[in-house]
Amino acid sequence: MKAVIQRVLSSSVEVDGSIVGRSNNGYMILFCAVDGDSEDDIEILAKKVANLRIFEDDEEKMNKSILDVDGEVLCISQFTLAADTKKGNRPSFFSALSPDIASNYYDRFCERLACFGIKSVQKGIFGADMKVSLVNDGPVTIILDTETWKKK
Numbered sequence: 001m002k003a004v005i006q007r008v009l010s011s012s013v014e015v016d017g018s019i020v021g022r023s024n025n026g027y028m029i030l031f032c033a034v035d036g037d038s039e040d041d042i043e044i045l046a047k048k049v050a051n052l053r054i055f056e057d058d059e060e061k062m063n064k065s066i067l068d069v070d071g072e073v074l075c076i077s078q079f080t081l082a083a084d085t086k087k088g089n090r091p092s093f094f095s096a097l098s099p100d101i102a103s104n105y106y107d108r109f110c111e112r113l114a115c116f117g118i119k120s121v122q123k124g125i126f127g128a129d130m131k132v133s134l135v136n137d138g139p140v141t142i143i144l145d146t147e148t149w150k151k152k
Helices: 039-051 099-115 146-150
Strands: 002-015 018-032 062-064 072-077 120-123 131-145
Touching (some): 002 039, 018 099, 039 099
Parallel strands (some): 018 072
Antiparallel strands (some): 002 018, 002 131
């Protein structure tokens, strides 16, 4: 499972000219489920995201989690994070999970974030053509991949 976490002042996602999700002072997350992922990956990733300390404390050190700052999340499904660019110039996406399974994992991941205490978890529309806007704070961008944790 892969996720790109961006600390944001604000973010929003638009589908067919209408805003379908937004967040303020929190994260905009790009989420991708790949071959080999399981329910365990959902739990591990959600827990890591909820507890990741990338917000500044009073001494301007990254020492607070999204829970500590009462932050919000906008989570966007993003199968292109599964891109394989080893051969040629056109990426392949064979490692991305099939849409029916990936959609379920995306929904479950967002549910688990809320269960860890994040006050607002909003989503885009799985599989839709989305227009995403954000004001990255810092900028702070962190890439998480549960596969790298399994190898250790």
